[in-house]
Amino acid sequence: MYIPRTRLPWVGVGVTHRNGRGLLPDSTRRTRGAGASERVAMPSHAIQPVPSSERILALDVLRGWAVFGMLVVNMGYFSQVALDPPAGSDAVAAALVQLLADDKFWTLFSVLFGLGFAMQLDRAAARESRFAPVYMRRLxxxxxxxxxxxxxxxxxxxxxxxxxxxxxxxLRRASTRTLVIVGPVSLLAPPVVQGFGELGSGDTSVTPESAGQRQADAVRVYSEGSLLELLTYNVRRFQREAADMRVLAPFPYFLLGFYLGRRRLLESLASHLPLIRRVRWWTLGLGIGLQAVVLPVFFLPPDMVPPVARPLFPALLDLGSGILGIFYACVILILVQHAGWNRRLRGLAAVGRLALTNYLLQTALITTLLYGYGAGFYGRLGIVTGLPVALLIFLLQIISSHWWIRRFRFGPVEWLWRSATYGRPQPLRAASSLGAHVG
Structure with missing residues (x-):
């Protein structure tokens, strides 16, 4: 999705890198009536957070795996942002991260976000409670x-x-047919539309000289700037990125997760295993194949890529990345069904219980390690040397997450999020037995 602009010479010049009654199949749900009201006698606060005893292990493992993948990708991004393309072993490592990790894990997170939407909608319907107000507060x-x-x-x-x-x-009451139509359109349309827009804009406001100056400014801020300088620079960077239509890219994966939630995939995982095994091989072949064909195009000279074809390649690369992310999810779901692997994956489940906290903590740790306001390893920690650091950070997160969930129901940020959503502090301390299922 967020392909570094320096790898896209024909796109532009720059340094930016980049049992729920409400969820039954349509034929069954009609018995309730399409116009059923969401407002019933119970108040909105009847919707409550999911108790620990009702958590689905596979969902937490998937979240933990996604947190790990985001750490690997972000370690490479933060250590190399605004620098010249890596060489030698770092170049090989960068290519492997691009092929196997980059843009694969936010897509998995996106599917899980949509699946979570379906599960929350399901619980609200089961409690006959209003859903939209609580959900909007969460957002x-x-x-x-x-x-x-x-x-x-x-x-x-x-x-x-x-x-x-x-x-x-x-779309919460949309038919499956509607989701099947909206999903692919929302997947392919934004990058194609943006690509053709850039192709026809003839924008010359960014020249090689101005791009070089922007790169020099970025390197200075990252390597020796104060925390205030870094925050100010990032605000400007954030504003530039906000105009990119590819910010819409998570939405089709939301819809996929919503559909899977309707089908109650995780609640009836064993019965879906034959299908998951088949999808595993389809997605592996398609994901690797699409990327192997498309990625080399980004390194070709501009005049070797027909202008009319240029907007299509980012869309195809996005598609290949998303498909490979689904392959990873299939592998995890298959492994969770094996007793031996089920035990081995409990570490991922612990991290997944605190996914939001761990994700934010990773950013704080990496930026403090690399940038000028902290230890200042920016420009000295390559991709190859950064991977062991990422593994060490994740190991520490597994240990700390296990420690935390044995004592508390939610992670710190998760607790704040839930408490603000439901308008009152949520119970934080866990009974001694609640953490046993991940221990």
């Missing part, structure tokens, strides 16, 4: 968290999830 709080996070990570994705989450509300 508004997530938006504030995301905008705050953007001060350190201008390409962060939480605020996009919050804004795009509002688009799910009008």
């Amino acid at each position: 508004l709080i997530l938006l504030l968290v995301g905008l705050t996070h953007a001060l350190l990570h201008p390409l962060e994705i939480l605020h996009r999830y919050a804004l795009l989450g509002f688009l799910l509300l009008p």
Whole structure:
């Protein structure tokens, strides 16, 4: 999705890198009536957070895996942003990260976001409670968290999830046919439309000279700037990125997750395993194949790529990345069904229980390690040397997450999010038995 502009010479010049009654199948749901009101006698606060005893292990493992993947990608991004393309072993590592990790894990997070929407809608219907007001409060709080996070990570994705989450509300009663139509259109249209717009704009406001100056400014801020300088620079960077139509990219994966939630995939995982096994191989072949064909195009000289074809390649690369992210999810879901792997994956589940806290903490740790306001390893920590650091950070997060969930019901940020959503502090201390299922 967020392909570094320096790799796209024919796009532009720059340094930016980048049992729920409400969820039954349509034929069954009609018995309730399409016009059923959401407002019933119970107040909106009847909707409550999911108790620990009702959590689905596979969902937490998937979240933990996505948190790990985002860490690997972001370590490479933060350590290389605004620098010249890597060489030698770092170039090989960068290519592998691009092929196997980049843009694969935010797509998985997006599917999980849509699946979570379906599960929340399901629980609200089961309780006969109003759904939309509580959900909108959740999104508004997530938006504030995301905008705050953007001060350190201008390409962060939480605020996009919050804004795009509002688009799910009008589709909560949509038929499967509607989702099947809207999903592919929302996947392919934004990058293609933006690509053709850039192609026909003839924008010459960014020249090689101005791009070089922008790169020099960025390197100075990242390597030796104060925290205030970094925050100010990131605000400007965030404003530039906000105009990119590819910020819409998570939405089709929201719809996929919503559809899977309707089908109650995780609640009836064993019965879906034959299909998941088949999808695993389809997505592996398609994901790797699309990227292997498309990625080399981004390194060709501009005159070797027909202008009319240029907008199509980012869309195809996005598609290949998303498909490979689904492959990873299929593998995780298959492994969770095996007793031995189920135990081994509990570490991921612990991290997934605190996914939001761990994701934000990763940004704080990496930027403090790399940038001038902290330890100042920017420009000295390559991609190869950064990977062991990422693994160490994640190991510490597994240990700390296990420690935390044995004592508390939610992560710190998750607790604040839930408390603000429901308008009162949520119980934080966990009974000693609640953490046993992940221990």
